[in-house]
Amino acid sequence: xxxxxxxxxxxxxxxRTSLDAIIAAARDLLEENGLAGLTMSAVATRVGVRAPxxxxxxxxxDRLLQLVAEATLLELAQRLDATDDLVEGARRFRAxxxxxxxxxxxxxxxxxxxxxxxxxxxxxxxAPIIRAAAALAGEKHALAAARTFTAWASGFVSMELNGxxxxxxxxxxxxxxxxxxxxxxxxxx
Amino acid sequence: xxxxxxxxxxxxxxxRTSLDAIIAAARDLLEENGLAGLTMSAVATRVGVRAPxxxxxxxxxDRLLQLVAEATLLELAQRLDATDDLVEGARRFRAxxxxxxxxxxxxxxxxxxxxxxxxxxxxxxxAPIIRAAAALAGEKHALAAARTFTAWASGFVSMELNGxxxxxxxxxxxxxxxxxxxxxxxxxx
DNA sequence: ACCTGAACACCGTTCAAGT
DNA sequence: ACCTGAACACCGTTCAAGT
Numbered sequence: 433x434x435x436x437x438x439x440x441x442x443x444x445x446x447x448r449t450s451l452d453a454i455i456a457a458a459r460d461l462l463e464e465n466g467l468a469g470l471t472m473s474a475v476a477t478r479v480g481v482r483a484p485x486x487x488x489x490x491x492x493x494d495r496l497l498q499l500v501a502e503a504t505l506l507e508l509a510q511r512l513d514a515t516d517d518l519v520e521g522a523r524r525f526r527a528x529x530x531x532x533x534x535x536x537x538x539x540x541x542x543x544x545x546x547x548x549x550x551x552x553x554x555x556x557x558x559a560p561i562i563r564a565a566a567a568l569a570g571e572k573h574a575l576a577a578a579r580t581f582t583a584w585a586s587g588f589v590s591m592e593l594n595g596x597x598x599x600x601x602x603x604x605x606x607x608x609x610x611x612x613x614x615x616x617x618x619x620x621x
Numbered sequence: 622x623x624x625x626x627x628x629x630x631x632x633x634x635x636x637r638t639s640l641d642a643i644i645a646a647a648r649d650l651l652e653e654n655g656l657a658g659l660t661m662s663a664v665a666t667r668v669g670v671r672a673p674x675x676x677x678x679x680x681x682x683d684r685l686l687q688l689v690a691e692a693t694l695l696e697l698a699q700r701l702d703a704t705d706d707l708v709e710g711a712r713r714f715r716a717x718x719x720x721x722x723x724x725x726x727x728x729x730x731x732x733x734x735x736x737x738x739x740x741x742x743x744x745x746x747x748a749p750i751i752r753a754a755a756a757l758a759g760e761k762h763a764l765a766a767a768r769t770f771t772a773w774a775s776g777f778v779s780m781e782l783n784g785x786x787x788x789x790x791x792x793x794x795x796x797x798x799x800x801x802x803x804x805x806x807x808x809x810x
Numbered sequence: 811a812c813c814t815g816a817a818c819a820c821c822g823t824t825c826a827a828g829t
Numbered sequence: 830a831c832c833t834g835a836a837c838a839c840c841g842t843t844c845a846a847g848t
Contacts, residue, residue, distance in 0.1 A: 472822060483824075485832055495808055511784065538800075541730030553813065555787055575790045576798040579777070584769065587776020588838070591768075594731055596775075598744055601764045609765040610772065619805030627829055636812070682841065764837075803840060 449479040451489045451499075458500050462534045470497070501542065503537040505553040512557060517610055518564040522585050526607065529589040540590050558582060570620040577618045584614055626698050638668040640678045640688075651723045661711070690731065691742055693724040698746040705755040708800055711774050715796065718778040729779050747771060759809040766807045773803055 445578040457478040461470045472493055475482040490496045508528050515521045562578040569577035588610060590596070597603055646667040648658045652796045661682055665672040681684045697717050718725040750771055755763035777799060779785070786792055 471820090473820090481831090482833060483821090484825090487823070488831065534769060540783075541726060541779055543755060551761045553787065556839085561806070573798065576795045577802075579780075579786060579790075579795040580773065580799040580802060583776035583780055584773040585776070587774070590730055590779070591772055591775060594729075596743065597705035597768060602769075606765045608763065610769040613766075613806040614768060614803075617802040622824090660839090662839090672840090673815085673844090676842070677812065762818060 434510075449481050450488070451484070453479045453500050454486060454489055454496070455503055458496055459503065459532075459535060462500060462538070465531060466534060467497075467538070478621075489526065493596060497538070500535065501533060501539050502553050504539050505557050507532075508539075509553070509557040509559075512560045514563050515560055516567065517563070518615060520563060521560060522581070522611060524578065525585050525593075526589050529593060533593045537590065537593055551586050565618065567614070568620070569618045573618075581614055584610060635639065637710050638670050638674070642668045643675060643678055643685070644688050644692055644767060648692065648721075648724060651689060651727070652721060655723060656686075656727070659727055661685075678682050688734070689724065689803065690728050694742040694746050696721075697728075698742070698748075701746065701749045705751055705767050707750070707757060707770065710749060710753060711770070711800060715781075718782060722782045726782055728809050729775050751799075752791065754807065756806070757809070758807045762807075762809075770803055770807060773799060 435453035435547035454475060457475050458470055459475055460476065465474070472483045475496070476486055486496075490499070511528050512521050513526050515524065520581055536605070558578065561582055562574060565581060579594060588607065597606070629701075634687065643664060646664050649661055650663055650667065654663070660674055661672045664685070665675055681690070698712070700713050700717050701710050704713065711802035751763060751767040756771060758766035775795065780791060786795070
């Protein structure tokens with residue numbers, strides 16, 4: 433309920449920004465300028481306020497980073513949802529890493545300056561994979577198979593994004609090789 | 622050649638620290654207090670000088686982080702050297718991650734505040750794995766097989782260190798399962 | 811030559827004062 | 830209620846001055 437301002441007698445100023453706008457600005461800054469470029473001042477400028485105003489919506493920069501991580505995991509989960517094909521799921525997983533490399537790195541390897549996202553969201557993002565792994569490896573080995581496949585995919589994309597694959601060799605070919613061999617290895621015998 | 626100080630007429634003060642001591646202090650601080658706790662001031666205190674003195678041996682904090690990453694990769698390469706058994710190599714790789722989790726994370730996922738280590742060192746750490754992969758998968762698939770195995774191992778340990786494996790299930794069991802299936806999958810057909 | 815205190819720029823965060 | 834300038838603590842880094 434909007435009330436008259438006691439000093440001016442006019443209505444209070446309408447909000448000049450929102451939590452969603454702040455998170456969106458933070459995500460953009462992260463991709464454009466890296467974690468070091470994601471300052472409270474830069475976020476504030478981008479949403480059109482001064483840095484202190486951000487603290488009306490977010491308690492700290494750390495918490496903002498966590499919200500960025502959660503938004504990233506949510507988006508990733510949506511991309512993976514409605515796929516029961518492990519090969520296609522892995523392809524989308526990798527594509528998302530290419531689309532948002534900085535956020536992807538932050539989510540896959542927190543601790544190095546970035547906080548962990550909520551565990552429920554991590555679980556949500558991996559749920560489709562576990563389903564597919566169960567179909568492939570059987571219920572008994574579903575969890576271990578999902579972990580094997582997830583570890584490989586996550587490690588592969590992380591190495592790729594970090595320049596971990598030196599020169600030489602076709603990276604796409606290594607991806608296809610890995611998918612093929614892993615699917616074969618995890619299939620129920 | 623030590624010369625007489627022109628002002629005091631005495632010998633110059635002997636060095637109170639060294640680059641090696643600075644890197645060692647930085648590595649310890651990284652494990653104890655995380656990346657945020659690895660400040661120039663904290664490093665200086667630990668080696669017994671004031672922060673500005675560090676700049677006589679290291680040009681910047683970023684460069685110091687890079688030296689820490691390189692020392693970590695070198696140590697890891699030494700641990701893996703002289704193993705042509707992929708299972709034993711993977712076991713040592715994982716054990717090193719448990720031994721120095723913060724440095725391991727920094728090396729496996731740089732960019733998130735940490736700079737990349739030299740490419741030669743990355744290559745050195747992966748050389749024994751490529752050798753073992755060649756013996757297993759054959760020369761033709763040696764590189765792709767090494768990448769598959771390395772991506773899995775690196776992804777597995779990273780997830781483990783970052784709490785990426787939610788609750789439930791035996792992580793050691795998932796490791797053994799992954800090793801066994803991967804070795805089988807990568808073996809020449 | 812190495813070391814230091816002082817100083818500067820920058821960043822996260824708080825707070826009193828504006829509207 | 831939201832917003833702001835001013836201020837504070839902290840950190841990386843530079844520099845002139847000591848020895």
